[in-house]
Amino acid sequence: MVQVEIINIGDELLIGQVVNTNASQMAQKLNSYGFNVLATSVIGDSGNQIRESLDIALKRADCVLITGGLGPTKDDITKKILAEYFDSNLVINKEVEQHVESYFNRKQLPFTETNRAQALVPEKCKVIFNPVGTAPGMCFEKNGKLIVSMPGVPFEMRLMMGKVIEIMQNFFNQCTKILHKTLLYANIGESFLSDMICDFEDTLPEYISLAYLPKSNTIRLRLTAKTDEDIDLEKILDEKVNQLIALTKEYFMGFEIDNVAAILGKELISLNKTLSVAESCTGGYIAHLITSNAGSSKYFKGSVTAYANQTKENILGVETNTLLQYGAVSKEVALQMSAGVMRALQTDYAISTTGIAGPEGGSEEKPVGTVWISVCSHKKKVVEKHFFPTTRDNFIERVSNQALLMLIKLIKEENPS
Amino acid sequence: MVQVEIINIGDELLIGQVVNTNASQMAQKLNSYGFNVLATSVIGDSGNQIRESLDIALKRADCVLITGGLGPTKDDITKKILAEYFDSNLVINKEVEQHVESYFNRKQLPFTETNRAQALVPEKCKVIFNPVGTAPGMCFEKNGKLIVSMPGVPFEMRLMMGKVIEIMQNFFNQCTKILHKTLLYANIGESFLSDMICDFEDTLPEYISLAYLPKSNTIRLRLTAKTDEDIDLEKILDEKVNQLIALTKEYFMGFEIDNVAAILGKELISLNKTLSVAESCTGGYIAHLITSNAGSSKYFKGSVTAYANQTKENILGVETNTLLQYGAVSKEVALQMSAGVMRALQTDYAISTTGIAGPEGGSEEKPVGTVWISVCSHKKKVVEKHFFPTTRDNFIERVSNQALLMLIKLIKEENPS
Numbered sequence: 125m126v127q128v129e130i131i132n133i134g135d136e137l138l139i140g141q142v143v144n145t146n147a148s149q150m151a152q153k154l155n156s157y158g159f160n161v162l163a164t165s166v167i168g169d170s171g172n173q174i175r176e177s178l179d180i181a182l183k184r185a186d187c188v189l190i191t192g193g194l195g196p197t198k199d200d201i202t203k204k205i206l207a208e209y210f211d212s213n214l215v216i217n218k219e220v221e222q223h224v225e226s227y228f229n230r231k232q233l234p235f236t237e238t239n240r241a242q243a244l245v246p247e248k249c250k251v252i253f254n255p256v257g258t259a260p261g262m263c264f265e266k267n268g269k270l271i272v273s274m275p276g277v278p279f280e281m282r283l284m285m286g287k288v289i290e291i292m293q294n295f296f297n298q299c300t301k302i303l304h305k306t307l308l309y310a311n312i313g314e315s316f317l318s319d320m321i322c323d324f325e326d327t328l329p330e331y332i333s334l335a336y337l338p339k340s341n342t343i344r345l346r347l348t349a350k351t352d353e354d355i356d357l358e359k360i361l362d363e364k365v366n367q368l369i370a371l372t373k374e375y376f377m378g379f380e381i382d383n384v385a386a387i388l389g390k391e392l393i394s395l396n397k398t399l400s401v402a403e404s405c406t407g408g409y410i411a412h413l414i415t416s417n418a419g420s421s422k423y424f425k426g427s428v429t430a431y432a433n434q435t436k437e438n439i440l441g442v443e444t445n446t447l448l449q450y451g452a453v454s455k456e457v458a459l460q461m462s463a464g465v466m467r468a469l470q471t472d473y474a475i476s477t478t479g480i481a482g483p484e485g486g487s488e489e490k491p492v493g494t495v496w497i498s499v500c501s502h503k504k505k506v507v508e509k510h511f512f513p514t515t516r517d518n519f520i521e522r523v524s525n526q527a528l529l530m531l532i533k534l535i536k537e538e539n540p541s
Numbered sequence: 542m543v544q545v546e547i548i549n550i551g552d553e554l555l556i557g558q559v560v561n562t563n564a565s566q567m568a569q570k571l572n573s574y575g576f577n578v579l580a581t582s583v584i585g586d587s588g589n590q591i592r593e594s595l596d597i598a599l600k601r602a603d604c605v606l607i608t609g610g611l612g613p614t615k616d617d618i619t620k621k622i623l624a625e626y627f628d629s630n631l632v633i634n635k636e637v638e639q640h641v642e643s644y645f646n647r648k649q650l651p652f653t654e655t656n657r658a659q660a661l662v663p664e665k666c667k668v669i670f671n672p673v674g675t676a677p678g679m680c681f682e683k684n685g686k687l688i689v690s691m692p693g694v695p696f697e698m699r700l701m702m703g704k705v706i707e708i709m710q711n712f713f714n715q716c717t718k719i720l721h722k723t724l725l726y727a728n729i730g731e732s733f734l735s736d737m738i739c740d741f742e743d744t745l746p747e748y749i750s751l752a753y754l755p756k757s758n759t760i761r762l763r764l765t766a767k768t769d770e771d772i773d774l775e776k777i778l779d780e781k782v783n784q785l786i787a788l789t790k791e792y793f794m795g796f797e798i799d800n801v802a803a804i805l806g807k808e809l810i811s812l813n814k815t816l817s818v819a820e821s822c823t824g825g826y827i828a829h830l831i832t833s834n835a836g837s838s839k840y841f842k843g844s845v846t847a848y849a850n851q852t853k854e855n856i857l858g859v860e861t862n863t864l865l866q867y868g869a870v871s872k873e874v875a876l877q878m879s880a881g882v883m884r885a886l887q888t889d890y891a892i893s894t895t896g897i898a899g900p901e902g903g904s905e906e907k908p909v910g911t912v913w914i915s916v917c918s919h920k921k922k923v924v925e926k927h928f929f930p931t932t933r934d935n936f937i938e939r940v941s942n943q944a945l946l947m948l949i950k951l952i953k954e955e956n957p958s
Contacts, residue, residue: 415824
């Protein structure tokens with residue numbers, strides 16, 4: 125198995141200003157392609173440290189992936205140090221130069237010498253083109269080992285990792301096949317699900333393993349198939365997944381494990397129905413989750429974030445009396461909000477939330493963490509009270525997730541397949 | 542200055558299942574007490590790796606902090622390896638044993654031999670009591686260097702770090718002072734800012750350093766002051782920061798470097814003004830950024846996510862003719878959206894966005910990445926065209942950020958301090 129080490133360079137990581145998400149994202153991707161991550165390290169923008177870490181990593185690993193230190197300013201020295209380390213001169217790369225120049229032209233910014241220096245690369249390296257930034261990636265080879273340097277900006281790194289995996293597969297002639305398939309479940313506890321599929325688990329071949337990953341109010345079930353043998357792994361895994369779904373149909377939500385909004389979107393597209401949302405305590409987050417999915421304009425007509433009571437009344441038509449009598453965080457207001465946004469935006473389904481995200485604003489009767497969630501169609505209205513006493517961010521996330529799951533359930537009940 | 546290395550042990554960190562937040566939290570704490578973090582590394586639960594990493598770290602650092610691998614199960618081997626490394630026998634620590642036993646009694650769980658083994662510690666170590674878990678911390682001394690092992694569970698580690706800092710301060714008789722100050726800039730490129738403050742940089746004493754951290758359409762500029770001498774570091778750094786702000790006033794946004802919405806919120810609270818938002822392409826994300834801040838209900842009355850044209854017309858009052866003549870992604874529609882939401886929600890300021898987030902929906906005239914952003918008050922309307930050809934997520938983030946920055950600029954112009 126190919127052993128990989130990751131080195132993330134950047135003073136900002138060492139003073140703890142930025143959490144190093146690059147290491148875990150890279151590790152996850154590498155693992156899913158059958159590469160083993162031996163160690164990761166974070167060092168500062170220092171020539172000595174870069175050289176020393178490379179020495180250490182190259183002693184024990186087959187491949188070293190480096191991020192960071194590729195910006196145009198004085199404190200970014202990775203490129204210069206790598207050129208020296210691999211005994212190579214810095215030369216202008218025409219393709220990169222053109223790309224950087226057009227990048228600045230498009231932004232109507234002058235193309236200075238500092239910017240042109242972004243196109244300087246060590247002569248001996250193979251350049252990996254960076255379509256979304258100005259710093260290119262660089263591949264080096266030394267004694268049969270592969271060293272890749274990438275930008276540290278997370279989304280530039282993420283986009284480049286696909287290409288890097290390809291380069292690694294070719295370089296190491298990697299042929300271990302690993303497939304993951306993860307299923308999302310809701311409205312069922314871990315032990316009940318486990319009992320339900322107990323017999324099925326016994327039918328799994330030894331190269332397919334199963335893991336339970338509970339999260340908030342859902343369970344993710346991950347099947348991993350891993351082999352060096354020449355079998356149709358995808359077909360076998362798909363068969364097993366289909367058997368599993370048939371067994372657990374009632375609680376199975378979909379494959380988009382971290383994206384309940386995408387599961388809902390698929391349902392709505394297949395039914396050719398539309399959706400609107402009225403948010404109080406979730407403050408726009410449900411709309412954001414929905415619109416993060418490309419193509420959501422097919423079913424999502426919009427949302428109203430009604431933070432002020434005035435907005436609830438004027439835009440959503442919540443009655444003043446209801447607000448006075450029951451308060452904004454109440455079953456009655458939640459129901460009027462979902463009905464109101466469905467009417468105002470003329471949609472087939474609607475979601476509403478009203479609760480106390482905290483840290484302030486709670487009372488004995490309605491403590492921080494209290495929320496009413498409603499989902500509705502023209503035929504049916506559902507409203508549920510939940511209590512998530514946690515941080516503000518986590519409250520918003522859990523309420524949003526729960527609201528989306530409630531609507532999926534309602535749609536499935538109205539449209540049994 | 543005391544040099545520290547951090548080693549986080551745990552297979553789960555290497556497969557990317559868990560993001561390593563421990564390293565950044567420890568680094569932040571260490572920095573704020575004047576300890577310099579030289580490097581951090583993540584390794585697996587492997588004896589060889591632990592020994593090798595300790596060898597490397599002890600060569601270059603004065604102090605090594607280790608987390609993880611202290612659980613009761615077989616895969617956790619840190620304690621055993623450390624005992625061997627420091628040539629020490631494992632003995633039962635009475636205080637820890639009592640603590641662990643009462644911990645299990647309180648939870649009404651049986652106290653097994655595996656659990657009792659949590660009280661085994663190397664004879665030569667100084668135990669750090671863990672009030673919230675079963676694994677104790679351990680301090681070792683070797684050739685004038687300090688080695689500390691802590692549990693990997695983030696909240697256990699966080700609680701223990703206070704004690705560890707105390708131990709380090711005594712051990713090293715530490716008196717280094719270190720201060721960071723980070724400034725947020727917008728509407729200016731990195732190289733231009735660098736040119737602008739080039740002379741200022743030369744006036745910095747050698748104990749103050751400066752780093753550029755570009756992110757989306759902003760730049761964070763970090764000043765770090767670090768000294769062993771008995772000078773008023775805070776006063777000197779503040780003076781330098783004030784000089785810097787005076788030089789760059791036009792582009793300086795504030796100190797809340799990762800939260801432009803919070804900067805905007807502070808401005809609105811201090812002026813006692815209200816805000817509403819009309820979002821098309823940002824799909825609720827601006828509202829989410831605003832409402833993520835506790836207390837935002839003081840100034841945020843709500844938002845309309847107007848994905849469908851119908852919603853733009855019915856709720857925001859955008860004219861049908863304008864939509865037909867110029868299209869939804871246009872200067873004219875952006876202006877009508879901000880004016881419309883300001884009117885409908887009766888606020889002092891408003892923001893609107895309309896653009897093509899992609900990946901579908903672009904045309905030659907209006908390619909994916911095109912966006913019109915408008916901000917307005919009752920006195921002034923601003924509208925800008927931007928082009929962010931990137932991923933959907935990143936587009937939404939950059940547009941949202943830019944919109945918030947535009948409103949801060951408008952408010953600053955209307956209310957010069």
